Amino acid sequence: MTVTAETTATVQNTADQVTLTIENHIATVVIDRQHVLNAVDGRAQARLNEIWDQLEADPGVRAVVITGAGTRAFCVGADMSAAAVDKTGLQYWAGLDPNGFGGLSLRTTLDVPVIAKVNGYALGGGMEIVLGADIVVAADSARFGLTEPRVGRLALDGGIHQLVRRIPYTQAMGMLLTGRKAEAAEMQAMGLVNEVVPADQLDAAVQRWLDAILACAPTSVRAVKQMVTRTGHLTAAEARGLRLPALMAALDSEDSAEGVRAFQEKRPPVWPGR
16 A cells, blocks of 8 residues: 655746655655755745644554655755745754654654655755764765855754764864765765665665665564664663553564564564564
């Protein structure tokens, strides 16, 4: 079954939408605002939050792919066009979305893996969306950067604080203090990108990651994601003692029984997903 939801408006006969498609347990989110390199305005931000909320409530979804439409950009951050910018930097800071840019960069309640399929520029808030993903697969033509200082702004939706935690300090500061763009291969060397492939192989590479996720017990995957996102402030010993909902569900799941049974019977498991 395929479910599609979208918000659409016409801007000079150009697509202006964020779409959600769910098929075979995989949700695909596409930012389609190619006239502004998939930059996000207020309405797109609201739509993205709606999508993540919907996916959180859907137990049938086992993984999510987020990408940008076209071949030029994944997302270049906030829409800075004259029609979209109606707040000063201070006003923007005062009204920050608790879930971060795109409703994802700081979200801690989505318990399924998110793959960022980076098909082009991932700049500003687009880079923050990447930082909110669990796995990053990029075309070799992709470019990454927190470029806000070059337009007198700041990466306030997690970019500054997350980047310095995800890659070596001097590498992070080298990007943050200059607003420079980095190639996909460089970001892979820093540890932020999992895989870099030619653009025409991007779909196949993402599918390999999805297949590997789907081969695992859904309840185990949810537990891993929840344990990581909700215990980052704790020591490993403290985190181990938490009775998180997804952990308890996984330990007493049909998936757990099926995994052991399939191993003993020397066959691939058929996951109930509960």
